[in-house]
Amino acid sequence: MSLTARYVAACGVSLLALTVGQAKADWKPTKSIEFVVTAGPGGGTDNFARAVQNVITKHKLIDQPIVVVNKPGGSGAEGYIYEKSQAGDPHKVVFGTSNAWQQPMVAKLAYNYTDLTPIAAMVQDEFLLWVKQDAPYKTAKDYVAAANAKAGGFKMGGAQSKDTDELLTRMISKEAGIKLVYVPFKGGGEAAVQLAGGHIDSNVNNPSESLGQWRGGTQRPLCVFNSKRLPKGDKITATESWSDVPTCVESGLNIPMFQQPRTVWLPSKVTPDQVTFYINLMKKVQEQPEWKEYVTHTSQTSTFIAGDEFAKFIKEDVERVHKIASEEGWLVSK
């Protein structure tokens, strides 16, 4: 290890993140790299990992080949548990979402997010409140009033149990004081189809999960859970594009921000220069045109949180989720 690297290592990962470009990391991958995807083929996390792979391969950002492996079992837990068992191996990179730290809180699993080394959150997926096309309500306010008036409340579909979709559902229900029966499905795609068939009243899908359905006129978004409207982009329907969807606060539901970060991790016991290598690599990935195309295509929001900033982000989110989970009685004792 060179003097520079030793000095930088002592200063910690945060400084490394700041000095990207000047600091030269000494470490380089010495064999093929495994991208472990904590979801099945075809889903949002899978597309994320394959987009990163695609950019790296296309621009030859590293010399070693990349193999993508899907470990979708246990709602993603399979992938994280595998990563935990690979401690010290910097050639195993795991791709996931905020479920890395949320799932161990609500299910008895053989890992915790502290068994992994955080690299970065590269993109934030958005959430919208979707209702059936022919539903009478036009704003979130109308929706709340209608849910209040209906005996037994509204049925809200979503992906997985006690994950982001159900978390947001509980937040809505608490904020608006309405009863929402949460029905978990395997994924957001299923929730979209169930809404189109009128089997549920609403869902909180990501843009890419319901884009086709909106364009096809089976459902429409009431509002987006963000403090700002989404960027304009192309027209989705004859008259509307993403920027025409009001924020939930505008529309009468006071939840200013709810997003899902897409995250990258290494196993534990890796060295600081290995961490730096991957932070720099992901940073480079993000600067390529193909990456920007991927973010726009999937209507996500680009972000780059790494190092201390990412650690802080996780800590805050853990506290926020912990509060809701304990109120709902979801927490498991370890």
Next chain:
Amino acid sequence: MDNLEALLHGFSIAISVQHILLMLLGVFLGIVVGVLPGLGAPNGVSLLLPLTFGMQPVSAIILLSSMYWGALFGGSVTSILFNIPGEPSSVATTFDGYPMARDGRPTTALATAFSSAAFGAFAGVVLITVAASWVASVALEFGPAEYFAVYLLAFASFVGMGGTPPVKTLVALAIGFAIAAIGIDTVSGSVRLTMGVDELVKGVNFVVAVMGLFGIGELLIAVEEEMHVRGVNSKVDWREVFRTVGNMPKYWWTLLRSTAIGCWMGITPGGPTAASFMSYGIAKRFSRNGANFGKGEPEGIIAPEAADHSAGTSALLPMLALGIPGSATAAVMMGGLMIWGLNPGPTLFVDQKDFVWGLIASMYLGNVVAVLMVLLTVPLFAALMRVPFFIIAPLIVVICTVGAYSVSNSYLDVMLMMGFGVVGYLFKKVQYPIAPLVLAIVIGDKAEDAFRQAMLLSGGSLRIFYANALVTTLVTVAIILLLVPLFLTMYSKVVRRS
């Protein structure tokens, strides 16, 4: 006929030298991954996906879907020759395909499977062509209650199937349900039945269970019964292929019924697996040769194969029209669509006419290419049966081990696979049926999820299962299928006594 005109336009896109070459390549690669267990269609398509990023979407989907057809056909080969089904939907093919092949008629078994599969696939494409928009709306009718009713129907067609006592079937089903429950539960999000093994949180993969139950289990039985097993003496005979194909019209009723079941299960998103099992169960019950099922009866091959392929083909329609992938492979293709910048969903048929109709036309051509290729290679595959047992047996162990390991690169899966081999052996020894066990492992958790989702929607009332005509019909047919054998036994007892 708007659709016919669109289809002709589709043909004009699909028929080009480049596309025909892509079809040949796709089908060939598909047969290869289909024959090699553990690789399978979803993995094969995933591996090819990055190569298609630079292609035109139509060319890309033609390559991928041709590979899918090839893999579907290839999967039947190992089911029949070695009793190792590569996909959940080809399990039912092993029930009669393998006994027939062991009996010295591998050529007939393979040719029967391929020609009924071709018939099913063709019916599926025709259905897509004439009823695209109608079909899309039917699939929307399916909520959790309707899904559960379909699964119930699949289970019901197995209980009390002639030959095995209903109690044994129920025991096998119950064990299958318990195995399906291992891992994270979708509805509550909690971890179940991992018995202290951390990795079991991922659940038991179907491929692992089936390779053990069928491949290894059968091997153990063979070793015990006849250590002297020689290769089956089968002639390499192309004429046998043509004779078998020529005989197919004799089974027109089984073909039609199975195809109807398959198409129905494909467009209502019940899927090819439920379709092939249900079709086999029903064929066994209504066939005049019912007693021969399980011993190499042609109808026992025709029924699951025709249903599997008609369901597999028509299942592409919900994926295109609604964005619901009917199978793992369809899910990977859907990921591909997104990357090519297309959005599966109701508007695809309006916005992307060239793509959709190019694909549908290529389904006709791709299947013709696939059928010709597999039928011509039947005698070569059948020749594999002549390889002596002492060479085949270690090969099967290697194939099963590699297959189980490659599911998610895990040694635990290899151990589980071996364990299932012992279970398969014991089941055969004490004459418990393996089919219901596998059925419950494959669709047990889906049935459970659907039931509990339905209960959440109805607030705990069973009334949701007779809330509309569709679900009431499905549930009623299931209950009748459950009760018929009971009445038949009682009736025959009464008759015998008098």
